[in-house]
Amino acid sequence: MKTKSILTLSALPFLFASNFASAQTVDVEVTNLTQGIFFTPLLVSAHDSSNHLFEAGQSATAELQAMAEGGDISGLVTATTALGAVNSENPAGGLLAPSSSAQVSDLDTGSNTHLSIVAMLLPTNDGFVGLDSWEIPEEAGTYTLFINGYDAGTEANDEVVNGGGAPGSLGIPANPGGNGGTGASGVTTTETNQTIHIHRGNVGDTDATGGVSDVDSRIHRWLNPVAKIVVTVK
Amino acid sequence: MKLKSKMKLKAIVNIGAVTLVAGLIVGCSDSSNSPSAPEMNDYEITLINLSSNQPLSPMAVIIHEASYSGWAIGTASTAGLEHLAEGGDNSTFLVEARTANAPGVESGEGVIIPGGSELVDVSVHRGSDLKLTVASMLVNTNDAFTGGTGIDLSSLSIGDELKVRLPIYDAGTEVNNELVGTIPGPADGGEGFNSDRDDVNVVSRHPGVVSNVDGYTDSVLEQSHRFDSPIAQLVVRRVN
Numbered sequence: 001m002k003t004k005s006i007l008t009l010s011a012l013p014f015l016f017a018s019n020f021a022s023a024q025t026v027d028v029e030v031t032n033l034t035q036g037i038f039f040t041p042l043l044v045s046a047h048d049s050s051n052h053l054f055e056a057g058q059s060a061t062a063e064l065q066a067m068a069e070g071g072d073i074s075g076l077v078t079a080t081t082a083l084g085a086v087n088s089e090n091p092a093g094g095l096l097a098p099s100s101s102a103q104v105s106d107l108d109t110g111s112n113t114h115l116s117i118v119a120m121l122l123p124t125n126d127g128f129v130g131l132d133s134w135e136i137p138e139e140a141g142t143y144t145l146f147i148n149g150y151d152a153g154t155e156a157n158d159e160v161v162n163g164g165g166a167p168g169s170l171g172i173p174a175n176p177g178g179n180g181g182t183g184a185s186g187v188t189t190t191e192t193n194q195t196i197h198i199h200r201g202n203v204g205d206t207d208a209t210g211g212v213s214d215v216d217s218r219i220h221r222w223l224n225p226v227a228k229i230v231v232t233v234k
Numbered sequence: 235m236k237l238k239s240k241m242k243l244k245a246i247v248n249i250g251a252v253t254l255v256a257g258l259i260v261g262c263s264d265s266s267n268s269p270s271a272p273e274m275n276d277y278e279i280t281l282i283n284l285s286s287n288q289p290l291s292p293m294a295v296i297i298h299e300a301s302y303s304g305w306a307i308g309t310a311s312t313a314g315l316e317h318l319a320e321g322g323d324n325s326t327f328l329v330e331a332r333t334a335n336a337p338g339v340e341s342g343e344g345v346i347i348p349g350g351s352e353l354v355d356v357s358v359h360r361g362s363d364l365k366l367t368v369a370s371m372l373v374n375t376n377d378a379f380t381g382g383t384g385i386d387l388s389s390l391s392i393g394d395e396l397k398v399r400l401p402i403y404d405a406g407t408e409v410n411n412e413l414v415g416t417i418p419g420p421a422d423g424g425e426g427f428n429s430d431r432d433d434v435n436v437v438s439r440h441p442g443v444v445s446n447v448d449g450y451t452d453s454v455l456e457q458s459h460r461f462d463s464p465i466a467q468l469v470v471r472r473v474n
Contacts, residue, residue: 056282056467057282057283057284057467148399148464151286153349157457187447188457188458192286192458193283193285193287194349197283197285198285198463199286200286200461200462201460203448205447217448223462223463
């Protein structure tokens with residue numbers, strides 16, 4: 001689409017030099033709104049206006065893919081830190097269980113003006129919850145956002161729980177609730193839309209020892225939004 | 235390391251839970267118009283398909299005033315909306331808009347594939363109460379469409395951008411049986427428009443498709459055709 005201009009990294013330092021905002025301190029509360037889906041360790045990142053952890057309709061970066069397929073945020077941390085972002089890594093101290101919350105307190109954003117949040121959804125192949133570059137208001141107050149479940153578009157949603165979390169390794173790394181099945185034949189081997197898109201949702205089945213999916217259709221489905229974000233600008 | 239970089243972020247609006255973040259880029263005054271030339275508002279309307287496997291039919295783009303509406307929840311679809319939602323043909327829908335004196339009526343050039351997008355330019359005489367309607371069929375369904383109607387453009391200054399995440403509606407004109415021969419998209423290659431109205435005959439939000447992976451073996455749809463909301467992102471940019 002022609003409204004976008006993609007810049008190379010080397011050009012970046014010259015472009016936002018004049019775009020200083022006063023430093024802000026924010027609290028960020030992330031609530032998992034689902035009934036049966038876990039979030040892997042969250043990355044809450046304050047960055048400048050020209051960067052994104054992901055953009056719907058665009059291809060996933062390798063770092064985003066590693067997060068979405070295996071819950072590994074280290075690549076995104078390295079990449080954003082190199083660009084001057086201020087990050088809160090893993091504020092939940094591990095998995096964020098269904099219907100529970102994690103708190104980031106007193107994040108000093110420095111000169112960064114925008115907020116992004118990502119975490120993998122389990123059990124899925126490459127589903128993730130995401131907030132893409134939300135402009136942090138300058139006015140003190142409490143702001144509430146509801147965000148959706150995305151599909152990174154990098155892996156077929158076969159819904160087989162086999163420990164496969166590394167990029168390129170087909171399968172779901174884990175079902176933390178332990179409430180699914182085994183021995184599934186796989187829902188599909190193809191990914192139709194290979195860009196980042198809204199996740200179609202888990203299909204699942206009700207067969208604990210076979211069927212097409214190791215995910216339980218009675219437990220592991222969801223409807224958007226999957227997370228509530230409360231940002232308090234101090 | 236390849237984080238995406240983008241220079242212009244302006245406004246974000248989510249239908250439902252509304253968040254509005256506006257930034258401004260002030261345009262230059264336009265000194266090239268002769269005094270008698272009408273002042274025009276120019277918009278770039280981009281639709282991005284965020285579905286798994288629902289190609290979107292050529293979009294209808296209508297800029298209008300408050301007296302027009304493309305549809306309303308609980309109200310029967312017009313014949314034009316029925317054609318659009320059952321068969322992906324927006325021509326009658328656009329004729330209806332012209333008949334209602336909508337000042338800006340355009341069509342996308344083609345189907346927007348999942349992950350794809352299209353930009354349509356629309357220019358209208360400057361007005362104080364401009365609104366936008368966009369509509370497009372999810373072609374692997376019986377009569378589902380996405381879009382928005384009555385989206386307010388009056389607060390957009392030159393250079394501003396509005397982003398709207400679009401839900402899925404059901405035209406209510408064709409029962410959602412998902413059977414072979416009833417769905418015009420590539421999942422089936424079946425019938426598009428049929429003038430019979432064998433469903434609830436009012437517009438509502440869409441309940442989603444069942445598909446053949448969920449116990450409905452007669453469905454011609456499979457796992458990739460399932461969807462959740464939103465199905466698409468609309469980006470409205472005022473360029474003049």
